[in-house]
Amino acid sequence: MLQAVTDKVHQTTHLLIVDDDPGIRELTAAFLHGHGYQVDTAADGAAMRAAMAVRTYDLIVLDVMMPGEDGLSILRSMNRSKGPSVIIQSVIGTDIDRIVGLELGADDYIAKPANPRELLARVRSVLRRTAGGETSGAAGPARHYHRFAGWRLDATGRQLFDPDDVAINLSDGEFRLLLALIEHPRLVLSRDQLLDLSRGVNAEHFDRAIDVQMSRLRRRLAREGSEELIRTIRNEGYLFTAEVTRG
Incomplete structure (x- = not known):
């Protein structure tokens, strides 16, 4: 079930937290919301797709270890040539999940349980990198x-x-x-x-x-x-x- 965490209309960066653990889901969403993002949550792949059908997201934080359809299967089903950036979360020690996630097109990965401040830093870093040529100037940035x-x-x-x-x-x-x-x-x-x-x-x-x-x-x-x-x-x-x- 999709759950909106914030209703501040001035926030324009939309994140989606996909995790089957409701406690982690809500704590992570609340922390990121407190740092200026509009955040929704989803408990599984079906809820994630339902959320994406009604809203455009800038970034998805996707847990790997979920029952049923796991995070890597969800990532594999996504069109990585377009759509939101993806940070996968993988349990410490399961390097193969991180490697496969990169192969499937994830933009970054972080060990779970994640330090909230490290996750925030990774979110900001990925969003900066994928901002592309956005600029406040009318002429746009110089191309190199x-x-x-x-x-x-x-x-x-x-x-x-x-x-x-x-x-x-x-x-x-x-x-x-x-x-x-x-x-x-x-x-x-x-x-x-x-x-x-x-x-x-x-x-x-x-x-x-x-x-x-x-x-x-x-x-x-x-x-x-x-x-x-x-x-x-x-x-x-x-x-x-x-x-x-x-x-």
Whole structure:
């Protein structure tokens, strides 16, 4: 059942908390509401979909371990090329849930039980990253492009265009990983370095998470007859092979 937590009409950022534990659901919603967000809650995937049918959400906090349809199954059913950002919550120690969640397009993850202040920080971070080119100025932000092998990445609008000028959808994690690579072209970067560059020095280090994101990014960049843009250097890391220009 959908439960509105706030009725302040001036709040424009909408969050949805999906968790089968009513206590965690309401405490989390109340905490985020107290920091200026409009928050709804849902107990399962069916309630989440019902909520999304009547309201557009900016971000969903999705629990993985739920009876019946679990959070990863729910995430798998979502169209990650559009729609709200997703932060998954996973019980401490279940790294595989976090890795699979990233592979399915989650924007971030946090261990459960989550420290409310850490969750707030992650919510703010994801919302900032996915805000794209929004600005209060009428002219909009200046565009900064990274160009390589016929491709171009709009670092401001967070869009990738292939050599035929077709927009390629990237998840937040894929975008940050690609940006880390093209800002250090023709340099071998270890998994730890890529984690620090793409997720910050305080990120939890999961080597396999980088491998999963890298595999997805390679598929995005693959073109028949073209050179391999990301090369694996055995026992060292990854190398972005193309020359990159900026402007």
